[in-house]
Amino acid sequence: MQWLRFLLSAIALVLCTGMAQAQFIPSTGSSEATVVPPPSPNDVKEFLRLLGDPSVQAWITESANDDGTLADNQTRSFREQLDTQVARIANRAQSVVLAWQVLPQMPSVLAEVWATELSHAQKVRSVTYILIFLLIGYGLEWLYRQTVRFALLRVEQAPKDAPSQKFIGALLRAAIIFAGLGIFAIGSIGAFDSFDWHPLLESLVLDLLISVLLFRVLTTISLFFQAPRAPELRLVPYGTPAAMFLHRLVGVISLAVVVAFAMLYMLNRIVEHHGMADGSDLATVALAQTITLALMVVVVIWACIWLAFRRLPQLCEIDASPRALQIWRNALIVLVGAVFALWLGGLFNIMWAVLIIGLVVPGLRLMRAWIDHFFDQSTEALHEEHKAEAQKVLDDFAAAEAANELPEGEPQPDVPEFADPYVTTRPIVQRGARFAFIMTAVVLLSSAWGVNILDLSADRSVLGRILEVLVDSIVALLLADLIWTWATSVIDKRVADYEPPTDGQAPGPEARMITLLPLLRTILMVTLLVMVVLSVLSASGVNIGPILAGAGIVGIAIGFGTQSLVRDIVAGIFFLIDDAFRLGEYIEVGDLMGTVESISVRSMRIRHHRGKVHTVPYGELKSLTNHSRDWVIMKLEFRVPFDTDLQLVKKIVKKVGAELKANEHYGPSILSTLKSQGVRRMEEFNMVVGVKFMTKPGEQWLVRRDAYQKVRDAFEANGIRMAERNVKVAIEGGDHLSEEQRQAVAGAAQDAVQGPGGPPKPIPDEP
């Protein structure tokens, strides 16, 4: 990882190269990019006259095709294109050679121009002006910096733990510094602009002031990332010495670039203003200057790369082999050289391609390392905490082991696992950054090649087609990858976080998601795959209409065939989303009852409490009764004789309720303990006293058992007896009946008591 970090710093250098070289192009191509003036009235008249000319009309009609479009005479064969390219290179080589010849005369020519254009006094004065206006800018900026001094100090010095804090701090600081730069710009350039100047002098001074501003902006950007003096705000993964060194290198490169630009503009301006005396073409002179300055910049960058690779391994520990470093260094140097050579040859398109592709590969690796570092840093504190915690657990375990206090069945220490809070964010940020990086490279590349990505479909050339297919495929793949990474990381985390319920306990609401998530992941993968394949196919010109239609027909056929299967799956998804049942719950479906034992994609399995297993497809479920949710109310009845003291009953029930609640096993499960509801109804021979209680689902049976038992015992202890079915047979004047007669009467009454229905049915059983 270290050597990646090291590369990150190297890339900063090379990026400057890209900027430096990129900027030289407009100056050489400026002759083509001339402003087109609007046509004069005469031109318009001439154009209209030509349009009205019959010969011209005839020519237009001739060259039109059957479908009315003009024949495309511009389409050139590959051979022709190659020829023009070669001709261009030859042309360029010629002008480079010319420039080379002009080069030795350059200093004297420039000195002459310099001497004739501006008097000595004017030159020195312009330096004075530049100095004064720069100082005004600096003075105002200093004033501003004094007012924000403590705020800035606080931002720089306050300890920051999370990377987001760091990032915000760095942004805040960059904002403060940039505001200062704005004030500097207003102070220097604004003060300068409020005077009237000699035009050449004005442009020269302005160029220089802007150069100074540009240089400061570049170094401020480097400051934003490297923060050599404020380690708390450093966004890059290396120490203060390396940051200082690299900041200096970036400063040197920026200086070289800015000086090259300032000189280039200044010289070109002077040459344009003056015109060349010795007949050499203006463009040649400009080219000669540009090449010299570009060469200077390239040499500076080479030196910086070389120096960086030499010094950095000493400044920060890099665990890359010296050989790998050497390879990277040489690659970067060759890249810079190749870019310069291509630029020299006038092959700007290829130069851009080489530059961008050359930078994408190390850039991607560096970015990855950088993001990793960012997350590592943010979890560092947590890591420490976790380490300490784990160590403590281990120590405790060792101590317990030494003291022989270990419980029997637990020979392993229970070390907590490290919970990375960014486990899902990290891959997403990685992929997102990669996506943005590659897209930027593609957009830059295409704009360098003069291809507008959005207009690609209008471009019918082979190259345009290939590029379009490539861009479309890359976009589709990257997007799909982004979505897939996000989805899998989220799903995997949830699945990993799920703790299956211990035996005998009802599972939480997570359980149903665990059922659903793998299914969703598979569905997502198939969808993404199909979409990517289809979009790549459609981008590469394959007509996907028939494929879609075919897939549609097959889909319909399969759909008809597997109608009930699909219905089961869809219904199941909705049942699960509704949270109608969970694993381990006691439910009632139609006339089936039981505990949910397993949930599959198509059906669920419920086990009756007497062991029967029912498999129910979701499609069959109309309604579902869940007995295991939140609470259960149970009502009991006692039959007591009419002469019972109801107040006493109430008291006894209350006492029993308190006893139940105090039970150590099921007491906590009782939500509302046993209480009397008074007389519920009167019956023929007795009163019915109702009692009720509320418990958590599943606990009611145990509580009911104890409630019956305790109430009965308490009644007996208090002399209340349960009403029994008895029949009083009153016989007028029956005092004289003999024992036998009495028994006969009782026997006759027996039938009346039992009624015609026979013995009572058994109560429906319960689990």
Added chain:
Amino acid sequence: MSSLSASHPWIASFRLQAMIATGLVMFVFITMHLSNLALGLVSVQLMEDWRWALSGIWTSVPPLKLLLQVSLLLHFALALVSLYLRNTLRVPAYDMAQMVAGVLIIPLLSGHVFGIMAVKDLGLEPTYTLVLSQFWVVSPEDGLKQIVMLVVAWVHGAIGIYTWLQSQDGSPRLMRFFYPFVVALPILAMLGYVEAGRQIIPVEEGGMGFTLANDPNANGPTVAQDDIPAIIDRARSGAQMATRGSLALVALALLARWLRLRGVNRSRLTVTYHGKRPATFDAEAGLSLLEMARAQNLPHASVCRGRGRCGTCRVRVLTGAETLAPPSEAEAKVLAHWKAAPEERLACQLKPTSGTLEVERVIEPDYSNLDYDTPKGAKPNPAEV
């Protein structure tokens, strides 16, 4: 400090006081001179009208002239002494700027001073038309030099005053006036200089070709024609001598400092900072604690940047106090001013020599726990908190 100031504490105290006093005199002079330049924004005539009051007074009134000259020489001499006494040349940006500016002032200034003296010797009045046309038309290099000199002198003076003011009580109120002033005056002066130059530059070179209404120099030099080259030569050689002499003195001071430091036996010691940003490092004896911390890029509060005036670099010495020399009189004064606890010392005055030293910052590097307005207020004792 050196053995000399250690044995005579009044020397160090005098050095500090005299430095500020002489500096203040020259700062007042520069302020007045720059105000005169700023008038150029209105017109050269106005500059000339106020010249006697804003600039001439320092050369025409003998006591003031003497005061200015003595101040300049004394200040320079004291600066050489403090350069000699410096432990390290790795100093903060402000000090570096002040040092470099201080070295540059005399070489830049000498031409201007001797030039004005030569003008007077020639029997001419140094009017602004004369001087400005010299600077803008005849010899623009000199004009450029003047701008550099103006900035260098102002930066040097402003940093000195700024540092002094910041360690005064109630400095936030003072600073409210000082900041705008210290930026506005040189800007106005430079703009006045540019505007006056635009008026002075002859019409054919794009200026306005301004001349004074009644020019005292209209009749040319009053001395004999033959003496003129001699006077100019004298001024040139005088300026050259001043330049070389000052640079040689600075070089001598640096050489003496190098010799002094070469002789010092450097033992190594370990310093540990406790508190919010703990750090441990090895350092070479001979530097002050503040300088050691800076060399390690450790943030450290220090408003006066190591002059022993402000008391913001205070540290609590946890272990190793016995190896340290007792506080000097100046340090004890500052510590008493802050009602510091006995174990507190100024990092800029503390010169650890050997062994290990464990300290803790009293004031955070971002000054978050420094109440500026009440430096004399009861400071919370860490033992109580």
